[in-house]
Amino acid sequence: MAASSRAQVLRLYRALLRESQRFSGYNYRTYAIRRIRDAFRENKSIKDSAKIEELVNKAKENLEIIHRQGRSPGCLLGTAKMPTELLGSLSRYPRNQTSAAL
Numbered sequence: 273m274a275a276s277s278r279a280q281v282l283r284l285y286r287a288l289l290r291e292s293q294r295f296s297g298y299n300y301r302t303y304a305i306r307r308i309r310d311a312f313r314e315n316k317s318i319k320d321s322a323k324i325e326e327l328v329n330k331a332k333e334n335l336e337i338i339h340r341q342g343r344s345p346g347c348l349l350g351t352a353k354m355p356t357e358l359l360g361s362l363s364r365y366p367r368n369q370t371s372a373a374l
Contacts, residue, residue, distance in 0.1 A: 277324060284331050285312055291335060294342035304338065 285308070292304035315327055 277321070277328075281312075281324070281328060284328060284335065288331065288335050288338065291338045291342055295338075 288308045289305060292301060292308060295301040295304060311331075318324055318327070
């Protein structure tokens with residue numbers, strides 16, 4: 273693979289990860305990141321330039337989809353926060369006297 277193709281693939285990889293970080297739902301966000309990493313690892317040994325070009329075009333289409341879904345506020349169902357998301361907000365509340373003594 274030429275250096276420009278490698279650089280293009282790396283830019284695309286970073287853009288996909290960056291856009292998937294913008295999903296508001298924890299499950300959607302972690303699934304997207306895991307799926308992107310797995311797909312790039314799975315295809316990293318491909319040497320055929322036609323196959324690489326096909327995968328790059330598919331990744332660009334997926335980037336556009338992620339971009340649209342991450343930006344539009346009612347596109348994903350379920351707005352309730354996951355327990356793991358709530359853990360970060362618990363530290364903002366002071367503990368009451370009875371729990372502090374425990």
